[in-house]
Amino acid sequence: xxxxxxxxxxxxxxxxxxxxxxxxxxxxxxxxxxxxxxxxxxxxxxxxxxxxxxxxxxxxxxxxxxxxxxxxxxxxxxxxxxxxxxxxxxxxxxxxxxxxxxxxxxxxxxxxxxxxxxxxxxxxxxxxxxxxxxxxxxxxxxxxxxxxxxxxxxxxxxxxxxxxxxxxxxxxxxxxxxxxxxxxxxxxxxxxxxxxxxxxxxxxxxxxxxxxxxxxxxxxxxxxxxxxxxxxxxxxxxxxxxxxxxxxxxxxxxxxxxxxxxxxxxxxxxxxxxxxxxxxxxxxxxxxxxxxxxxxxxxxxxxxxxxxxxxxxxxxxxxxxxxxxxxxxxxxxxxxxxxxxxxxxxxxxxxxxxxxxxxxxxxxxxxxxxxxxxxxxxxxxx
Numbered sequence: 043x044x045x046x047x048x049x050x051x052x053x054x055x056x057x058x059x060x061x062x063x064x065x066x067x068x069x070x071x072x073x074x075x076x077x078x079x080x081x082x083x084x085x086x087x088x089x090x091x092x093x094x095x096x097x098x099x100x101x102x103x104x105x106x107x108x109x110x111x112x113x114x115x116x117x118x119x120x121x122x123x124x125x126x127x128x129x130x131x132x133x134x135x136x137x138x139x140x141x142x143x144x145x146x147x148x149x150x151x152x153x154x155x156x157x158x159x160x161x162x163x164x165x166x167x168x169x170x171x172x173x174x175x176x177x178x179x180x181x182x183x184x185x186x187x188x189x190x191x192x193x194x195x196x197x198x199x200x201x202x203x204x205x206x207x208x209x210x211x212x213x214x215x216x217x218x219x220x221x222x223x224x225x226x227x228x229x230x231x232x233x234x235x236x237x238x239x240x241x242x243x244x245x246x247x248x249x250x251x252x253x254x255x256x257x258x259x260x261x262x263x264x265x266x267x268x269x270x271x272x273x274x275x276x277x278x279x280x281x282x283x284x285x286x287x288x289x290x291x292x293x294x295x296x297x298x299x300x301x302x303x304x305x306x307x308x309x310x311x312x313x314x315x316x317x318x319x320x321x322x323x324x325x326x327x328x329x330x331x332x333x334x335x336x337x338x339x340x341x342x343x344x345x346x347x348x349x350x351x352x353x354x355x356x357x358x359x360x361x362x363x364x365x366x367x368x369x370x371x372x373x374x375x376x377x378x379x380x381x382x383x384x385x386x387x388x389x390x391x392x393x394x395x396x397x398x399x400x401x402x403x404x405x406x407x408x409x410x411x412x413x414x415x416x417x418x419x420x421x422x423x424x
Contacts, residue, residue, distance in 0.1 A: 066098035069106025077109050094122055102133055107140040116144045184381045188311060191303045206309035214275045214310075215317030219324055221274075222267050226258070226325040229266060230332025233257055238341050247341045251351045254333030260360045263326035264318075265412050268371040271318055272404035276379035279310055280400035283383025284393040292384070302384075311376040318372035322365055363419055370411060375404045 069077065094114070111119050122129070123138035195201050237253040283306055286292050292302050330352070337343040382400035386392045 062093045062095055064095045064098065065110075066100070068100040068102075069109060070101050070103045071105040074105045074109065077106075081109060081112055094118075096122075096129055099129075099133075102136065104136065104140065107136055110137065111140055111144055116141050181378065181381060184384075185377055187303060188307055188377055188380075191301065192308055192311075195304060195308070201304070203305065203309045206305075207313055210309050210313035211317055213278070214271070214313050215320055218271065218274060218317070218321060222270055222321050222325050223328040225270065226263065226266050226328040227332040229262065230254060230258060230329030231336045232332075233262070233329075234333035234336035235340065238336065242341075248343065248351070250333070250337055250341060251343065251348055252355065254330060254337075255352045255356045256360060258326050258329035258333070258364075259356065260364045261412070261416065263329055264322040264364050264368050264371065265408070266329075267321040267325040268318060268368070268375065268408045268412075269405055271314070271321065271372070272375050272408055273401050275314060276375050276382075276400045276404040277397050279376065279379030280382040280386075280397045281393060283380055284386035284396055287384060287386045288388050288390070288393060290388075307377075307380045310380060311373060314372040314376040315369055318375075319365060319368040322368040326361070326364070359424060363424055367412060367415055370415075371408050374407050374411065378404050378407065 067073070107119075110122075114122065119137055120141040123134045123136075123141060129137070234250055234254050237250040238247055241247050241249055241253075283292070286306075292306075295302050295305060334345050334348045337348055338345060379400045382396040382403070386396050
């Protein structure tokens with residue numbers, strides 16, 4: 043074999059019993075175009091019992107190995123890579139690696155065998171449970187990271203982000219007051235109207251006051267405020283942080299030695315911890331005001347009498363129980379929104395998907411935690 047065999051070639055030679063495929067020349071990237079054109083004209087492909095002669099084969103690289111794969115197929119190429127008499131160990135290793143990579147690619151691209159409906163259902167349920175478990179572990183880890191960062195910065199007032207905290211407090215708290223007040227006012231009016239409609243039948247219209255007061259002081263006030271904040275603020279947190287991640291701004295912060303959790307997460311969490319209890323108070327007052335208006339117009343219960351019944355017969359503990367859930371809701375909503383923002387993969391579509399996911403998860407978690415808290419307080423007699 044000469045030192046420069048020239049462009050790679052292949053030739054079929056008749057032999058007794060079976061044909062022989064003779065490979066010669068250099069099968070390299072430099073000759074890839076010419077060899078690919080020759081392979082396109084090959085009809086039919088080599089038979090399974092065709093012998094392969096590599097004695098005149100020159101240089102070989104991965105481009106040439108891919109052409110041999112196209113010529114011989116992955117199974118024949120795998121067999122050739124195991125023939126110690128035909129090729130050197132280096133070439134056998136190269137052909138074997140190319141053959142295994144192609145077999146793995148074909149296995150991944152092959153369609154999954156059709157299964158039964160029950161099996162498919164169980165598979166989907168298992169995948170959903172795995173995803174739920176991974177998400178729960180990730181959320182728990184992010185909560186721990188946020189708490190650790192907050193406790194580490196607590197004794198260092200110089201590192202507190204007061205400007206960012208004030209800006210987030212305005213956007214999450216002050217700007218949300220009108221929508222929270224309007225919605226809870228209307229819901230309070232609806233609750234009072236439905237209660238009056240039912241209780242008038244039994245001559246117990248006065249207990250409409252108890253219904254409105256219990257509903258908003260204990261449950262609906264903080265719950266409605268939290269749901270509104272989950273839809274309004276969690277989506278904003280996810281979109282803001284997600285856009286920064288898509289633009290690689292978070293990577294730039296890390297390069298500059300800044301902690302994204304300290305810079306982006308803590309101001310938002312602390313602002314919502316302050317804002318949501320205030321919004322809960324606004325929601326309670328607005329809901330009671332809506333119920334008081336309906337009682338005054340439909341039941342002839344004056345505002346003075348309405349407030350007197352609340353003062354005398356509704357205990358302060360109901361207000362405390364309702365308001366005690368606000369910090370928990372606020373922390374979970376802020377953490378979920380920030381976590382979904384950090385999960386953005388770098389595209390506008392990913393930003394939208396994780397923003398939607400932040401809203402859905404926040405509302406789900408708020409309702410679940412509220413239900414668990416209601417059962418706990420009921421069992422404790424509070």
